[in-house]
Amino acid sequence: MSKNTALTGGAFLLRNTNISEVFIPEDFTDEDKMILHTVKDFMLQEVHGMGIAKVASLDAEKDKELVLEIFHKAAALGLCGVSIDEKHGGLGLNFNTGLLFTEGLAGGFSFATTIGCQTSIGSLPIAWYGTEAQKAKYLPKIASGEWGCSYCLTEPGAGSDANSGKTRAVMNTEGTHYILNGQKMWITNGGFAEVFTVFAKIDDDEKLSAFIVEKSFGGIELGKEEKKMGIKASSTVMVFFNNVKVPKGNLLGERGKGFNMALNILNSGRIKIAAGGCGGMKFGIEKTVEYAKNRIQFNKPIGDFGAIKQKIGKIASDLFALESGVYSVGEKVDKKHAQLLQSGSSENDAKINAMREFAIECAILKVHGSEMMCNTADEAIQIFGGMGYSMETGVEMAYRDARITKIYEGTNEINRMLALAEFYKRAFATKELNIAAAKQFLPGAIFSNYNPFSAKGELEPEFEFINNLKALFMIITGSAGNKLKSKLVEEQEIVMNLADILAMAFLTESAFLRVKKLAAKPTTDKRELHIKTLMAKMYLYDALDVARKAANNALDSYASGIEKSILKRLTRRMLRTYNINPKDVRRTIADYMIEKGGYFN
Ligand SMILES: Cc1cc2nc3c(=O)[nH]c(=O)nc-3n(C[C@H](O)[C@H](O)[C@H](O)COP(=O)(O)OP(=O)(O)OC[C@H]3O[C@@H](n4cnc5c(N)ncnc54)[C@H](O)[C@@H]3O)c2cc1C
Numbered sequence: 001m002s003k004n005t006a007l008t009g010g011a012f013l014l015r016n017t018n019i020s021e022v023f024i025p026e027d028f029t030d031e032d033k034m035i036l037h038t039v040k041d042f043m044l045q046e047v048h049g050m051g052i053a054k055v056a057s058l059d060a061e062k063d064k065e066l067v068l069e070i071f072h073k074a075a076a077l078g079l080c081g082v083s084i085d086e087k088h089g090g091l092g093l094n095f096n097t098g099l100l101f102t103e104g105l106a107g108g109f110s111f112a113t114t115i116g117c118q119t120s121i122g123s124l125p126i127a128w129y130g131t132e133a134q135k136a137k138y139l140p141k142i143a144s145g146e147w148g149c150s151y152c153l154t155e156p157g158a159g160s161d162a163n164s165g166k167t168r169a170v171m172n173t174e175g176t177h178y179i180l181n182g183q184k185m186w187i188t189n190g191g192f193a194e195v196f197t198v199f200a201k202i203d204d205d206e207k208l209s210a211f212i213v214e215k216s217f218g219g220i221e222l223g224k225e226e227k228k229m230g231i232k233a234s235s236t237v238m239v240f241f242n243n244v245k246v247p248k249g250n251l252l253g254e255r256g257k258g259f260n261m262a263l264n265i266l267n268s269g270r271i272k273i274a275a276g277g278c279g280g281m282k283f284g285i286e287k288t289v290e291y292a293k294n295r296i297q298f299n300k301p302i303g304d305f306g307a308i309k310q311k312i313g314k315i316a317s318d319l320f321a322l323e324s325g326v327y328s329v330g331e332k333v334d335k336k337h338a339q340l341l342q343s344g345s346s347e348n349d350a351k352i353n354a355m356r357e358f359a360i361e362c363a364i365l366k367v368h369g370s371e372m373m374c375n376t377a378d379e380a381i382q383i384f385g386g387m388g389y390s391m392e393t394g395v396e397m398a399y400r401d402a403r404i405t406k407i408y409e410g411t412n413e414i415n416r417m418l419a420l421a422e423f424y425k426r427a428f429a430t431k432e433l434n435i436a437a438a439k440q441f442l443p444g445a446i447f448s449n450y451n452p453f454s455a456k457g458e459l460e461p462e463f464e465f466i467n468n469l470k471a472l473f474m475i476i477t478g479s480a481g482n483k484l485k486s487k488l489v490e491e492q493e494i495v496m497n498l499a500d501i502l503a504m505a506f507l508t509e510s511a512f513l514r515v516k517k518l519a520a521k522p523t524t525d526k527r528e529l530h531i532k533t534l535m536a537k538m539y540l541y542d543a544l545d546v547a548r549k550a551a552n553n554a555l556d557s558y559a560s561g562i563e564k565s566i567l568k569r570l571t572r573r574m575l576r577t578y579n580i581n582p583k584d585v586r587r588t589i590a591d592y593m594i595e596k597g598g599y600f601n
Contacts, residue, residue, distance in 0.1 A: 007357070008433065013423075013474070017509065022517060023328050023332075026524075032097050037104070038077065039105055040279075043104070043111065047111055055109055055110075058110065059232055074145070078090075078091050079115060080142065083098050088136065088139035088140055095333045099330040103278045107280075107283045110401065112276060114189060117234075118145075122142070122189060122193070122195075123139065129210070130212075148192045148193040150190050152199065153199045154185050156185050160413075163207065163208055166183075167182025168181055168203075171202075178250075180244040184241075186226070186238075192235055196220070199261075207259050209255045210251070210258035212246075212252050220242075226238075231400075270363060270365065277322060277372055278369070285593055288311075289312065289593050292383055309587045309590035310590070315372075315375070320539060321508065322372055325364070329362070340353055364502065368507060370402075374399075413492075416495070416496045416499035420495050420499050462512050466509045469547055472547070472575065476554055483563075491557070494553075505547075511539050511540070514536070531592045552571060
């Protein structure tokens, strides 16, 4: 029987996590934070330094040289090799510190995507799945920035349905090369890449394989730079492969395993979108707070108005929950990697399987990180008023740039469904999750609400709500599954409702475990702890709204009769009103941000 441990992906739902098992952002060492500051400073100097209006007007086609100049400067600082082992010329950062690096990239607008692609989806297929010879040949040049790299999965007819691509590889008669033909679309860094990881089917295979393709092989034609809504300085092109001769040794990983590889690389990309979201939101808070302090209307700084504080308070509490989730999962990936190595896995398998383990959490973080980031950019425009709409301030650029995060690395619809599908797979098919454990957990969660007058310890009501979110997810998932059976997957609206309840359980728990761990640390600053506790509370308040709406939507969509009325009553009871004053809490959080000039460091 599988065990639900702290290092079992999705097990957060079926067990109570101990604070000793969680990593919180406050656990990062000064050395870890150095990488964050290095990349942030780099972006401030090289990108912001050219003037925000100039950055907002950059274009991947006409400013290619300038974009590449910045790319090469970043490479010279080692920033293109953060995820590559030291023996292959990289910095060999662990996964969680790599997330901190990604957070730091966020202030670089389009350049965050350029360097993000080089250090993530562009290079990780080789770093995680390559043979020693492939790594030795490609990684040092990627780490040094000599070779740009890209990830070629999407095709005009194969977007979300990525396995349906038509790009084909056929072995030549001499048996020395695959001949590659096809077309890829939306390829980030494609305009200057020398190395392309291309997903294609060999012969009539049903499943994709992956290949390392060099531009120097010949037969590669690039489309023009796409004209996009945002990330305009980031190169995005179509790539055509016309009888490209790929040496057979450039097959990456096993034949027919390319789709699994593509998905697993996206797991890493997804949590990185959330880490980037943390950086973007911090940047957003800093900029809006500065503006709100200085913009006077009705003889007052606009930051004195409740309507503005409400926005800042919400963004900060969302960020607190997101950040808590991102770095606790990041550290689990590192610990799982170490555990797998210890149990005899190869370096590649340990990296691959450590990442795959947390697919549920990565999908949740991608969805909510991107949505929080987009909301932040939208509200930042609102706080800046007309100036937010002007190219002069950069806020409209942040809004346009943020929007892509809900689309790439799997759309948010696909990721919501994936979180659920992965949960079902792990619970019922592979049995990596022991859902029998939930049986002991559920009655406690339900009955604990029956006595609202019982005395509660510090944060006890909050953890009770978190257990209720978990229990309600299990109850409604079970009931919907019983009623709809295999048709549940076709009822996507219900699946997405369930994914939202699951996400609220995960994010609220992440936020409160952080607060609990901080409270137990003697070195924690008491005032900061107070504000962080308020942020977790504010997030829980909002999360209960989301989960309530999702639960009611799901129940109204499939349930009927007595079952529906029981489950709706249970929802009301388990997700009852959380008694905080949201106005006061958001104001207190906003006042702190305004006083400090931004979020915590
Ligand atoms: C700027 C940019 C950079 C990119 N970079 C890369 C890159 O470097 N490499 C790469 O390979 N790709 C890249 N992409 C492609 C990106 O990953 C895809 O755009 C994305 O996966 C969505 O595919 P699509 O655009 O074909 O949309 P579609 O798949 O056509 O989706 C359209 C809509 O339908 C919904 N939908 C689709 N299928 C389902 C379903 N089964 N159930 C419910 N709803 C569904 C989607 O959620 C979406 O709302 C990039 C895209 C952009 C815009």
